[in-house]
Amino acid sequence: MPLPTDFQFSQSSLQDFVDCPRRFELRYILKQKWPAVQTEPVMDFEHHMEIGTRFHRLVHQHVLGIPDDVLEAGIADPDLLKWWQVFLRYDPLKDLPHPRQPEYRLAAIFANPPLVAQYDLLSIDVGHTAIIMDWKTSARRPSSAFLKDRLQSHLYPFLLVLAGERLNNGIPFEPGQIEMHYWFPCAPDKPEIIDYTKDKYIKDQAFFAALINQINATPDGNFMLTTNEKKCKYCEYRSLCNRGIAAGDWQDIEDIDVAPQTDVPLDIEQIGDIVF
Ligand code: SF4
Numbered sequence: 001m002p003l004p005t006d007f008q009f010s011q012s013s014l015q016d017f018v019d020c021p022r023r024f025e026l027r028y029i030l031k032q033k034w035p036a037v038q039t040e041p042v043m044d045f046e047h048h049m050e051i052g053t054r055f056h057r058l059v060h061q062h063v064l065g066i067p068d069d070v071l072e073a074g075i076a077d078p079d080l081l082k083w084w085q086v087f088l089r090y091d092p093l094k095d096l097p098h099p100r101q102p103e104y105r106l107a108a109i110f111a112n113p114p115l116v117a118q119y120d121l122l123s124i125d126v127g128h129t130a131i132i133m134d135w136k137t138s139a140r141r142p143s144s145a146f147l148k149d150r151l152q153s154h155l156y157p158f159l160l161v162l163a164g165e166r167l168n169n170g171i172p173f174e175p176g177q178i179e180m181h182y183w184f185p186c187a188p189d190k191p192e193i194i195d196y197t198k199d200k201y202i203k204d205q206a207f208f209a210a211l212i213n214q215i216n217a218t219p220d221g222n223f224m225l226t227t228n229e230k231k232c233k234y235c236e237y238r239s240l241c242n243r244g245i246a247a248g249d250w251q252d253i254e255d256i257d258v259a260p261q262t263d264v265p266l267d268i269e270q271i272g273d274i275v276f
Pocket residue numbers: 019020021022023026225226231232235236237238239241243
């Protein structure tokens with residue numbers, strides 16, 4: 001079965017395929033709704049997801065110049081207020097260059113369907129440096145090894161090299177000019193900084209090309225269930241796959257994907273083609 005016509009490869013969908021091909025098929029090809037909870041306790045997790053999304057929006061508004069006291073006056077949730085005050089106290093933006101582009105979307109016709117990313121913040125010193133900032137609102141700080149292994153840590157800098165020349169006076173960024181920074185309200189003094197290099201770029205290029213070819217070439221009925229049953233712990237398809245009924249504790253999740261500020265698919269015609 002072909003991918004839906006408006007489908008775009010993102011770090012989430014590619015990570016889903018790597019974690020479990022069957023999850024990719026159920027979620028993006030079959031668009032299967034399944035009434036299982038992803039985590040326990042459900043209400044706590046939903047609250048955490050909600051304030052994660054609101055935290056991203058607050059930082060977006062802060063970068064756009066809305067006064068901090070105005071933003072703070074609108075925060076009623078004590079957990080969100082704590083994150084916000086930690087953000088202001090540690091100010092992870094203080095040494096970052098300008099211009100800054102919050103919630104910036106990029107796409108490239110690297111393969112079919114295209115690759116897309118929505119960056120929490122891009123901070124650019126034109127001609128010199130590009131810092132990718134990403135806010136991680138999980139309950140505990142993920143390990144460095146986990147973060148370095150995530151496809152996001154590869155796709156975001158890779159796509160910025162491929163498609164970011166508009167942010168750099170029309171000149172593509174060199175891989176060595178890019179850094180990825182993760183910042184955590186739960187561990188504000190322990191950011192993760194991952195550099196990017198030409199060598200990583202070459203490896204990522206080969207990796208993403210092979211991965212996308214593999215997805216496109218997988219016939220119906222051959223999206224296999226993962227053999228790593230730990231991946232099923234937080235998956236809503238557990239009962240469908242006969243992989244257990246009880247959900248894992250959300251506080252153990254190392255990476256929580258908050259909803260993007262907009263889920264409208266990127267209009268590739270407006271981005272411009274990157275032919276490879
Ligand atoms: S429950 Fe497990 S096997 Fe089934 S889709 Fe989810 S991760 Fe894959």
